[in-house]
Amino acid sequence: MHTAKITNFFMKKKYLLYFLFLAIFFLLYTFIISQIKSHIKLKENNFNYFLESDEFSNIKKYIFENLNSPYKEFNYIVQNNDTIEKILKKHNVADADINSIAASVVKKKLSNIFSKTKVKIIIKEESEVNKIVSLSYVINAITTVEIKRIKDGFDINEITLKLEKKEIVLSNTIKNNLYSSAVEVGIEPNIIVEFANMFGFEVDFQRDIRSGDKFEVYYETYIDEDSIVRNTGKIIYASMFVNNKELSLYNFKFDNVKGYYDVDGKSVIKTLMKTPINGARLSSSFGMRKHPILGYNKLHQGTDFAAPTGTPIMASGSGVILRAQKYKGYGNYVSIKHNSTYVTAYGHMSKYGRGIKKGVRVNQGRIIGYVGSTGMSTGPHLHYEVLKNGKRINSQRMKLPSGKILSNEARNKFEVDRIKIDVKLAELR
Ligand SMILES: [Zn+2]
Numbered sequence: 001m002h003t004a005k006i007t008n009f010f011m012k013k014k015y016l017l018y019f020l021f022l023a024i025f026f027l028l029y030t031f032i033i034s035q036i037k038s039h040i041k042l043k044e045n046n047f048n049y050f051l052e053s054d055e056f057s058n059i060k061k062y063i064f065e066n067l068n069s070p071y072k073e074f075n076y077i078v079q080n081n082d083t084i085e086k087i088l089k090k091h092n093v094a095d096a097d098i099n100s101i102a103a104s105v106v107k108k109k110l111s112n113i114f115s116k117t118k119v120k121i122i123i124k125e126e127s128e129v130n131k132i133v134s135l136s137y138v139i140n141a142i143t144t145v146e147i148k149r150i151k152d153g154f155d156i157n158e159i160t161l162k163l164e165k166k167e168i169v170l171s172n173t174i175k176n177n178l179y180s181s182a183v184e185v186g187i188e189p190n191i192i193v194e195f196a197n198m199f200g201f202e203v204d205f206q207r208d209i210r211s212g213d214k215f216e217v218y219y220e221t222y223i224d225e226d227s228i229v230r231n232t233g234k235i236i237y238a239s240m241f242v243n244n245k246e247l248s249l250y251n252f253k254f255d256n257v258k259g260y261y262d263v264d265g266k267s268v269i270k271t272l273m274k275t276p277i278n279g280a281r282l283s284s285s286f287g288m289r290k291h292p293i294l295g296y297n298k299l300h301q302g303t304d305f306a307a308p309t310g311t312p313i314m315a316s317g318s319g320v321i322l323r324a325q326k327y328k329g330y331g332n333y334v335s336i337k338h339n340s341t342y343v344t345a346y347g348h349m350s351k352y353g354r355g356i357k358k359g360v361r362v363n364q365g366r367i368i369g370y371v372g373s374t375g376m377s378t379g380p381h382l383h384y385e386v387l388k389n390g391k392r393i394n395s396q397r398m399k400l401p402s403g404k405i406l407s408n409e410a411r412n413k414f415e416v417d418r419i420k421i422d423v424k425l426a427e428l429r
Contacts, residue, residue, distance in 0.1 A: 071133065074121045078113050084137075087119055094129040097154075101132065101147060104156050110145045113137055141230050142222075163222040163230055169428040171216035174209060182215070188232050191219055195238055196278055197365065198249055198260050201270045203242055204396075207282070214241040218425055235260075237421050250418050254410045259403075265414050267403025269364065272342060274396060276316035277371070277382055280305035284381075286394035292378045301392040302347070302385035309350050309380040311371040315362040316344050316384075324356050324368075330383065331375025334368050343390075347383035348374050 076087055084105055088098045105111040113119070119137040123130040132154070135147040142161040147154050174181045182192045195217055196205060203209070220233030238260075239248035249260040249268055260268045275282075284304035291298045319338035327333035330347035334356060337343050350372025362368060373380045386395040406414050 070125045072123050076119045076121060078115050078117050078119060080115045084111055091121055092130050094131055097132045101154055108156060110139060112139050161224050163224055166221050166223050168221055169218045174213045175211055178205060191232055194235055198238055199240055200273055201268055202247055208242050250421055252414050252417055254413060265406035265411050269403040271317050273316040276314045276384060277305050277307055277311060280307035293376050302383045303395050305382045307371045309372050312367045313346055313369045313382055315364055315366045315368050318364045321356060321358055321360045324352055324358055329376030341388055343387040345385040348372055348377045
């Protein structure tokens with residue numbers, strides 16, 4: 001009984017609390033409403049005052065005049081598949097202007113526009129159609145095209161940022177992998193890719209690299225007035241200290257043939273690459289293994305490289321495409337005949353490289369397709385085979401003939417160039 005009384009008391013108190021909350025809420029509500037009302041009134045007063053002021057009549061005049069202005073400016077963002085012609089048509093520009101501008105930019109090779117870049121258009125409205133006053137758009141990192149109407153036609157100008165060539169030397173010690181250690185010291189991604197390609201014949205980036213290995217790269221950059229790198233040029237020299245030995249490569253051009261050579265004047269390029277793909281992991285080597293789909297032991301007659309779908313696959317050597325189509329369990333498949341001895345083959349591609357078809361001649365490094373998982377495959381990877389006289393061999397163990405060694409006149413010129421590069425290197429380090 002006693003407990004019931006207490007509960008009752010608390011129940012009563014609870015209602016009292018509810019009431020109190022309601023009262024406070026109501027008071028707050030009326031207060032806020034009255035504040036808002038007075039605020040609106042104040043604003044109205046201000047606005048009336050503003051309308052009567054000289055300032056407003058000036059603004060009114062300005063807006064009115066501009067609304068009537070025949071000149072209009074647009075900042076158009078380029079969409080996929082846009083052309084200068086299409087963009088001007090979208091803005092209802094007179095056909096005569098479109099034809100004249102389109103023909104001139106094509107002739108001057110200034111018609112390449114890229115999606116997501118901006119086109120600034122100023123037009124003048126004239127009896128239902130628009131006439132171009134001026135037009136400007138960006139065609140690359142350093143060039144803007146400016147088109148202005150002149151008396152009879154259009155004046156087309158190419159405005160290029162003034163860039164200065166600056167050679168730099170960057171080096172680092174590898175902690176995790178080459179890419180992150182190169183990014184750490186500010187090397188541009190395209191230079192890193194080229195660097196990796198240069199050493200791709202000698203260094204297996206998956207297995208040879210140890211923490212503590214070193215690299216150095218000497219290359220050209222192009223900087224603007226604010227010292228910002230706008231573009232990169234060629235790699236002049238690069239070296240890697242890996243597997244306890246140093247390999248230095250020099251950029252050398254002779255008789256219009258350029259390449260990278262070691263200190264002895266030996267070309268770095270070999271007939272075939274061991275790894276025709278960048279950034280892949282060797283996931284299954286040549287030899288006996290339990291087949292992941294068939295389930296029984298079978299000789300794996302190639303090398304598998306695991307990589308994300310879409311990773312480019314390169315021709316591991318120059319040659320002629322023998323086949324570029326679906327082939328048995330290989331899925332989308334490409335094979336290349338390099339010479340009378342060697343053929344390489346690539347399986348499970350998601351798609352083929354541009355222009356890759358039977359009979360086409362390809363150079364080493366050309367993108368022939370992209371990693372996928374077509375055919376008999378459990379996940380995205382490249383299945384790579386090297387056939388020597390028709391017999392599949394272990395690509396990772398093959399001893400291939402090295403590139404040529406410079407001799408005579410070429411060798412003499414190389415020695416001179418190499419010393420010059422060494423001197424510059426010592427200066428820039
Ligand atoms: Zn395989």
